[in-house]
Amino acid sequence: MGRPVAFVDQHPGRGRREPGRAVGLSRPPAPGGSSQLPAPGGSSRPPAPGGAWDGGTDPATDEALRALAEPRRRAILRLVAHQELPAGQIAAAFEVTRTAVSQHLTVLKNAGLLTERRDGTRRLYRARPEGLAGLRQLLDHLWAASLDAARQLVEAERGIVDDEREAAG
Amino acid sequence: MGRPVAFVDQHPGRGRREPGRAVGLSRPPAPGGSSQLPAPGGSSRPPAPGGAWDGGTDPATDEALRALAEPRRRAILRLVAHQELPAGQIAAAFEVTRTAVSQHLTVLKNAGLLTERRDGTRRLYRARPEGLAGLRQLLDHLWAASLDAARQLVEAERGIVDDEREAAG
DNA sequence: GACGAACGTTAGTGAAGACTGACGATGATG
DNA sequence: CATCATCGTCAGTCTTCACTAACGTTCGTC
Secondary structure (H helix, E strand, O other), X not given: OOOOOOOOOOOOOOOXXXXXXXXXXXXXXXXXXXXXXXXXXXXXXXXXOOOOOOOOOOHHHHHHHHXXXXXXXXXXXXXXXXXXXXXXXXXXXXXXXXXXXHHHHHHHHHOOOEEEEEEOOEEEEEEOHHHHHHHHHHHHHHHHHHHHHHHHHHHHHHHHHHHHHHHHO | OOOOOOOOOOOOOOOOOOOOOOOOOOOOOOOOXXXXXXXXXXXXXXXXXXXXXXXXXXXXXXXXHHHHOOHHHHHHHHHOOOOOEEHHHHHOOOOOOHHHHHHHHHHHHHOOOEEEEEEXXXXXXXXXXXXXXXXXXXXXXXXXXHHHHHHHHXXXXXXXXXXXXXXXX
């Protein structure tokens, strides 16, 4: 069915867990076929209606978002936002096994949200502010754009009301 | 094993999809047993080491984060951030079926990230800036706290270096 | 060297989640 | 009224993901 293709959402089929990758956060199928769809700002094609398209999030931001979608990982990040803590102390704050917490720490680290430092047998973790930069940028962009859309609607309504007044007057 | 319980991570076991809830985003098991753990700011208990604990995210923000963790939902939100669009036009921008896009629209709407308006047979969707407020707040808080932690480490290093100079001098 | 502490990795399990095909609902048109 | 357009819901399938138990690695101590 001849569909308008503003962008190509290639779905190469779901794969198994990638070898060498931690539990959780397998690389998602690039919804847009990311090699085909440059990010906004670097576009070599005119954007789809509405200006933004898939592939608009760099992989680091995607990984950070998916890492934070799990409540325990958010809790971990909150714990180590103020000061670095050893893995054991972080794990003690959770009801799940130390193994599960260790796996979450790995996901956060791989997503660039944590730094790790070794001190003898201990591994000390701390939140990494740079890891949040892409997320903040994404949200700021969405925020600004959605305010813009809301403003357009208000103005459109005002135009309609004014037109109706003119027709009646 | 007598564990220090900074907070209780109750895990009532994963449940089936809740009746009446859309595909995707079943209510996650509250990692902290949220009725037991007030959010920061309203705390009736001293906070865990590091100041933040689980249950620190209100359900709306949790749902928004999980909604945005899926790349296609982010793409949808980008599409409708600048202007409202009908469901069919949104779906035309994706390779997956219209059913899948419809399900994603429902998830975004339930997460408070989209508004819907009907125009005859069409349903028009637009990004909802208020839906992002909690996420922005969460990230701002994490950003500020992690800068604080980085600063503490730098100062601690400076203190160590200074102490070493005093010992050698 | 052995042993213990601190912590990560592997493999398997069960639930959540994203998808599709088929079907249902609502509004507009003739 | 029937028919079409627009779009959502339902049920099933398959993949992803968070968990646990068991095992492995590194560092410090004796």
